[in-house]
Amino acid sequence: MLDPKVTRELRGIVGEKNYLDTPEDLMNYSYDGYVPESKPDAVLFPVSTQQVSDIMKVAYREEIPVTPRGAGTNICGGSVPMRGGIVLAFTRMNRILEINKEDRLAVVEPGVINAELQAEVEARGLFYPPDPASMSVCTIAGNVALNAGGPRGVKYGVTRDYILGLTVVLPDGQIIHVGGRTAKNVTGIDLVSLFTGSEGTLGLITEITCKLLPKPEAKQTMQAIFNDLDLAGKAVAKIMGEGMLPVALELMDSVVVNLVEDSAHVGLPREAEGVLLIMMDGPRESVKREVEIIAQLCRNQGATEVRVAKNQEEEDALWFARRSAFGVMARSRPNCIVEDVTVPVSKVPAMIREIVSIARTYNVVIGVLAHAGDGNMHPLLLTDQRETEEWERAQSAIRDIVLKAAELGGTLSGEHGIGMAKAEFLDLVMDTETLQFMGVIKRAVDPKGILNPGKFL
């Protein structure tokens, strides 16, 4: 419960309409796409950097926990207010302030939706590559806070690669500006990188300057089918090893293929053990040439069938199976947990083998999806939170998957973040000194520990 005097002060900053504290609203801001829930004491919708700063001055003085939130689509518990306090919801601070063709950049407020920015810049012949699966809903500041990726990450990288500058409100309410408007910028410590991926533990992002690319002229998708999952994994390593640079290189295993076929009948062969979906983009001629090279590489690696999309319709048909995969999996059981461990590309076949064997050990249904081209695995675990024993088995399977990824030189999360979901595993991939160094930064920036407490920092 917040002190009535503080409540009055906060209401004064954001106005009645942007201050919520009914039991229904508090429940509605107790969760995100992850499992645990915890209610805040108030939900505030700031609409300007100054308001955010004013709120933080009060929160800092009164030592009230503050948890920032975009659309709440993350699946690591990053926006769950574990210690109560204030949820700062940025959904109403959502204007695109500038799109500049010459400087190839866009300046946006935190609550702008990823897909809306993409549509606006593409209408001007420009391109913003980061494409998380939730792009139709998730916000740019949320993407920055979690350094979100997406299927296009193989060629284009992640959100961090497209952030030029940020306006950040610090825990005590000070406003700072990091980075700038230039593609090159080595002035001082790279503070943009410090805040990108900090999951709301260091500062509140209130304005973002994004780097844009020219929109590629052409793109083409192909599908390669393998009767052996291991061969599919090896084909991935081969394609990357031969110097090809696909936009996306996705993998699906037979669990996913069969569930997709059960519900959507897209014509995938049920005996397929591994299906690769590969997209190329660039100038028309080079796309054509590279598609041929990759098709040949896949055949040489033992693909039983390679289909190349000839038009947009066929393109959509090929992607349909991949896009419906999550839904098809999610429909079959109450809970569908999406794991996110990432390994070096050469270790993809080994990681796949481990996941299949872990599924057998714990008797858990696991479908393997992967942004295989960058080693980002998305095993989907099907379970039911209400069945305690089964839930425990699923948790054990996750633990083993994480341990194996670490053993193979991989990391805990490729693009979903640590939040609460992976906090306990941090020491698997970070030595004590590195962990302590993160703590040093956290204490220096947020000495009272009020920003997004109860998470990995």
Add this chain to the structure above:
Amino acid sequence: MTERVSLSDITTENLYHCNKCGLCLQACPVYKELLVESASPRGKVQLCKHVLEGDMDLSEKTNAILFSQCLLCGSCTVACPSGVHQDVLFSGLRWRATQHYGIDWSKKLLFKTLSTPWIMHGSTWFARWARKIFGGSWIESKIKLGNLPMDGIPPFNAKPFNGEVTEIVKPDGTPKARVLYFHGCATNYVFGDIGRAVVTVLNRMGVEVVIPRDQGCCGLPIFLSGDRATSLKCIQETLKLFAREDVDAVVVDCATCGSALKKEYPQILRELRDLGEDIEEKLVRDAELLASKTVDVSEYIGDHMDWLPTLSATGGSRIRVTYHDPCHLLKGQSVGLQPRRILRALPNVDFIEMGGPDTCCGGGGEFQIECPETSAAITNRKIRNIHRSGAGIVATGCPGCNVTIRSHMDKNKEIKVFHTAQLVAMALENHDLVS
């Protein structure tokens, strides 16, 4: 309130499939305006879950959220990757809320009127008379019914449609098919032109049309408002007249009525039966029979284009036509291809897709009257997209969308709104669409 609220086991179990992924947020027209979690489908599903689990009350605030922050447009149900049936869940909770908080007198009166054909007849006669005596366009232009400007609401038919048309309309020669025509209240009392167009088109396609004279309200608007007891009466009456083995199809000209007959009736009856209401098995079987026979008129025409006489341009100028997908047609019945197929085939028509053709018009029945501000914001997006398309005609398949769109169109642009079937009828009669 403190008593435990329950819904059927199937509905309750289904909500546990919500992974809280949030992908429904972008699909919800109300969320997109209010940008607050309680307005989002995910938020409402979580709220329902806590109410059904008994750790939150079905409070007045929850009651308000269920009614004033949801159009029951079904967009979330279509968008949900996990297969949660939010539409069934929310209308179920509305029902429980209504049982507890009651229905206000004006809605009660409206539902009583809708569900009793002779009262409905009398009221429209009275309304016509009253409008003539007290109305007048000047006064009407100053009055608004919620978000709906009074002068945008079309006048009532001089005579109810089912009183002017013969009960059986036979085509020349041997009929290709025999169909029952469910015309809904809107056609019966307001859009008589649509009814005449439907009969003309089906007749020219070589189809025998049977129009049961005693048909009344499908019950869906009443049902969606939570008054299931009254809506049950409508369902029973409709099944008595329309659940027939001896016809090829039941053709419906209203998206909402169509989704009721095709989708909702069996679902509603089963849910009521599961909860211990006295629902006979025969009634459920009749509902399933009717559901299997029901087709929207645009779906029927579009699937039998070869039955239409050749449509050829006989002079006249070309006109740009766009199409608005009614939620209850696209999301409720998965009908979107056929109306477009029809429009593309019409002579002198340049079909153009507007931006966001499948986004809600903001009407949502009583929603626009009870939540004028949110409704207006959603409607304005739709109107902007229509104006941007440069179309001179908007075709759609729902009388509700029809009224909402025509009432908000820029009066100076003279854009007309028609039912898809009306455009076909005009083409058959060589009517110049531009005039």
